[in-house]
Amino acid sequence: MTKKFFDLTVIKHPFKTVFILLLGVIFLGYYSTKLEIDASSETLLLDNDKDLQFARKVSKLYYNPDFLLVTYSPKKDLLNDETLKELKKLSEELTQIENIASVTSILNVPLLESPVQKLTKLVDNIRTLENSNPDKKLVKEEFLTSELYKNALVSSDFKTTALVLNLKENKEYFEFIDKRKTLLDKKREHSLSQKEEEQLNKIQADFKIFRDKQREENSQTIKDIRANIAKYKDDASLFLGGVNMIADDIITFVKNDLVIYGSTLILLLILILWIIFRQIVWITLPLLICTLSVVSTTGALGFFAWEVTVISSNFIALQLIITISIVLHLIVRYRELSSIYPNSSQYKLVINTILSKLNPSFFAIITTIAGFGSLVLSGIQPVKNLGWMMSTGIAISLIISFIVFPAILILLKKIKSPKESNFKLNIIALSKYLVEFHGKKIILASILVVVFSLTGASKLIVENSFINYFKESTQIYKGMKVIDEKLGGTTPLDVVITFKEKEKEEAKETTDNSSFDSFEDEFAIDKNDEQYWFTRDKLNIILRVHNYLESIDEIGKVQSLATLLKVGKTLNEGKELDSFTLALLYKKLPEKYKKIILSPYINIEHNQARVTTRIIDSNPKLRRDELLKRINNELPAVINSSSVEFRLSNLMVLYNNMLQSLFDSQIKTLGFVVVILFIMFLILFKSFKIASIAILANIVPISIIFGIMGWLTIPLDIMTITIAAISIGIGVDDTIHYIHRFHEEYKKDHNYVEAMKRSHESIGYAMTYTSLVVIVGFSILVLSNLIPTIYFGLLTVIVMATILSSALLLLPKLLILTKPYGNKEPRNSH
């Protein structure tokens, strides 16, 4: 039936078929222009994460502007007049940039201790470096010791200072998120009306436009800032850092990566194809198929609006590699048939190539799709997208390969291949020899691999640090390192403390209360007035939590209401600010300063306080999950009050949730892939024994990744965590093609060893070529600017090599050992 289908379509009407296919590709090609790249922190968050909703709520309750940081390390002294003049010029220029609301620097922060002034005077007369002429010795002392500024605005060596660029508030973003959330919640409960459904679609579309616009604006702001700071690099060393910048730099790197991988890989493929076949047709045909596949897939991504993220940045490389491996199997088979049957017609050669490869290729692709498809199980949108993207891409590649290959070939004259393959590989001969004579050693080596992997896997850690995403040579790495080590840390972590109103049991009423009641009523009226919020019990708890967090090595700058209390104590002759003074301060403080020193840390309406910290991302000892667990375990004792609740929030928690869920889903994913593969092997080979051998021959080499990562302490992160699933998807092709061929060869003479030798001589080459392409292809990922991509490339190269070794050594050895086709008497194949 398949034969009939090919006969009637591709073979009979090659022009028409290719024409129709091209129309499809052009249609998709149009959408490929709509392909988008997104690397915002949002793409890395879990769908439906309760902590995410909480973090969004928190950011609405507290004054919490987005900011970027410029670190400034002048050659001259930090407080030198010229330096200050330059700094002033720079901050004025930066304030001019469209998206920047204000710039906070050592020039305009209030000086409270240079010299120490009485509290009452302070409010009337806020002094700064800019508006007064303070004693610089005192100023230096204040910046280095003040709870407000030390390790945040200036480094402890007093060589670096930070300019905080406060970005304009973005209310629209939260409005979108809120509206979308309400409708999505309804949708989940299936209570969405037709009208609301339309509304949701509109919001989704508008939000996308809004985000695209924002991304551009953000990118422009960063460009402008960089252009500005570049002017000052003769007198100082300047870096730009901040969460928004991470996203922008990642996008730039991803774009570069797409171009670099795409072009370099194509050149490499041309080279490899030339080395292997030395015939123009075998270079142009695969490249044509690859191009059509990539264009169509990119179009499909644009069509479905699947955005490319850090994780899927290498999808073009993956797609090219997989497509070329399909085509390579077809070419090798065609050449093999044409050398065995030199007199057969082009039609016969083409149709037989297609028919003999359709089954194994189809299963190989289906299993690859299963490998990638398993990523859809993770709750993380970009990982899910990678799953969808690759599954779609591979399916497209299979269809295009099996249409274009025969259609073009049937139009060409028979291609005569050189009798001997130009490119012979010693490894085939070597592996034949090893399987035949050193089988035990192969089994022993496999056991050693498993032991290595298991011990390594037990050492695996799950970590994701942004600073380690980038090479040390990049600007962003340098900038983040300065901020991280000298200016208080990078990833934000908040502790939100909620003081519960506990209704105490009414005290026993006594008789003489009548006159007293009117007093009680009088005080009940204004008891919830904001100024009375500052009670000692609350302040003490905030202070304890603040000090506790400060005592943790991995935590950099801690800021909270306690910062104000500590500063206040200094200003108050060493006496603690009592709640009356704080109430007065609260009443008296101008709104402008309330916004800076109170609004980020307390929310009286919700009876909450927030302690903000920044995690030192570059600390090699940092184990995010452990740290969060530790804080969660230890804080109750620190707070020591049954009427106080606390919750950790902000990016640190969200990324950790994402990673932990990724780790969980990785176990699920791998389990799922192995089960699906096993079922597919059962269907394909119709033998439990063979399916088991096939699975074993895949699991052993794949496991090596975990061994290497564990032993070399390469952390499982959002990128490396997908390797196993992807490798199993790609690597399984070898197993399927080999077993398929081995069975064909076995049927000829019922001799396992001879079947092995013949399989190695034929399919062995195709497998080696494809693996070679994959290995060379993935090795170009080391050119990336993103460290996870480099790890991904290297680890995939290793696993591909071990999968090939397994398919050429362990798999045939197991087949020979277990004799899954029975133990029939060998017969002469001639």
Add this chain to the structure above:
Amino acid sequence: MLKKYFLVFLISATLLFAVNKEEIEPYMVKQVNEVLSILKNDQIKKEDKNEKIVSIMDPIFDYTLMARLSLGKEWNTLSSGKKEEFTTLFTKVLKNSYLHKLDLYTNQKIKFLGIEEPKKNRVVLNTVLIGEKENFDINYKFYQKEENEWKIYDINLLGVSIIQTYRQQFAGFLKDKSLDELFKNLNSKK
């Protein structure tokens, strides 16, 4: 025995300073001006200043009521002995805090704005401290204790009530801790 005499003396002394409604303002003008003149006087030592000021203001404050109000309904759970003890402790803490606040005084003047009667048995004397750049409202809240005896039960500074601050403070403290602990805490502060 001595204690009894002392008590009698204290009561009579208080009666001596009994103020009726009409006299509140002139009386306070006199007292406050006296306090200000003490504060301005550089000849007097700080400790003596404090003592003098306390002796001027003491008779007009109803410390027992203030203590009771600051503790809220918890007051009713105390035995009479404990009530007395609490009042003594609270009075000391309050005076200390009040005297400490006086340190912030730097030559401002006080203007009397007259009295208000928010309800029966209550009178508020509004004053304003004239600062260099800004003025600060200080309101003294009186209630009628006896027929011709009005006493201060709270002071409102810039809209912040001293008693309310203490009420919130103690309520917060008692959320997790016992009254005994509160006593201990006040003892350490007095």
